[in-house]
Amino acid sequence: MSETSELRLEAASRTDIGLVREQNEDAFGEASGPAGRLFVVADGMGGHAGGATASRLAVETIAQAFFDASGPLPVRLRAAVETANQRIHHQARRDASLAGMGTTAVALVIEGSRAWIANVGDSRAYRLRGRDFEQLTRDHSVVAELVRRGLLTAEQARVHPRRNEVLRSLGSWPDVDVDVDELDLVPGDVLLLCSDGLSGVVDDDAIAAFLTAESVADAAQALIEAAIGQGAPDNVTVQVVRVSDR
Ligand code: CA
Numbered sequence: 001m002s003e004t005s006e007l008r009l010e011a012a013s014r015t016d017i018g019l020v021r022e023q024n025e026d027a028f029g030e031a032s033g034p035a036g037r038l039f040v041v042a043d044g045m046g047g048h049a050g051g052a053t054a055s056r057l058a059v060e061t062i063a064q065a066f067f068d069a070s071g072p073l074p075v076r077l078r079a080a081v082e083t084a085n086q087r088i089h090h091q092a093r094r095d096a097s098l099a100g101m102g103t104t105a106v107a108l109v110i111e112g113s114r115a116w117i118a119n120v121g122d123s124r125a126y127r128l129r130g131r132d133f134e135q136l137t138r139d140h141s142v143v144a145e146l147v148r149r150g151l152l153t154a155e156q157a158r159v160h161p162r163r164n165e166v167l168r169s170l171g172s173w174p175d176v177d178v179d180v181d182e183l184d185l186v187p188g189d190v191l192l193l194c195s196d197g198l199s200g201v202v203d204d205d206a207i208a209a210f211l212t213a214e215s216v217a218d219a220a221q222a223l224i225e226a227a228i229g230q231g232a233p234d235n236v237t238v239q240v241v242r243v244s245d246r
Pocket of ligand 1: 043195196197235
């Protein structure tokens with residue numbers, strides 16, 4: 001890696017149970033190694049201990065499998081998410097109290113001035129570049145499909161009764177289809193990973209505005225508070241990563 005491609009990263013993560021749920025089934029993690037810096041947000045589902053177990057297993061397994069593997073980075077990232085799927089699926093079948101558990105996962109790996117994002121479910125990655133705020137991931141959800149087919153608007157999707165139904169998740173099936181995308185980074189970019197406890201209740205313009213906060217810690221805290229200000233019907237998790245020159 002050349003010196004010019006080296007970017008400085010500042011990151012802050014926050015999670016909150018919200019105002020309605022009895023437990024926090026979201027999980028997040030951050031890890032670094034020679035192969036780059038990894039961030040993961042997972043949003044578990046499946047009652048009792050299942051949801052929290054699935055999201056924790058996803059975060060742990062993706063980080064471990066990614067840094068243990070060799071080969072091209074996007075291949076390792078995809079394989080790490082597939083390994084997490086198998087591990088969660090296996091646990092769910094082995095332990096009756098965890099039957100039916102599953103989780104979303106969105107993982108970001110940054111190496112030099114390049115980044116890769118892996119996504120399963122409806123947790124999201126966004127990038128703020130100047131005034132351009134862009135959702136980097138495609139939701140694998142019932143309502144996102146309806147929006148893509150022109151049958152719902154984004155605003156209708158936000159309050160739709162099926163808004164929590166995901167079409168892909170880790171753990172539900174023996175195999176999973178993982179989206180992996182590559183993007184470039186420039187100094188000034190701010191990346192956000194979040195669960196739908198944020199993106200489902202705080203609109204994009206507001207999220208983008210909070211990401212311009214003085215520090216990543218302030219931005220993460222402001223996002224959590226914004227979700228709480230909207231009643232926080234779900235667990236809410238955010239990871240904010242700011243890219244700057246070294
Ligand atoms: Ca959620």
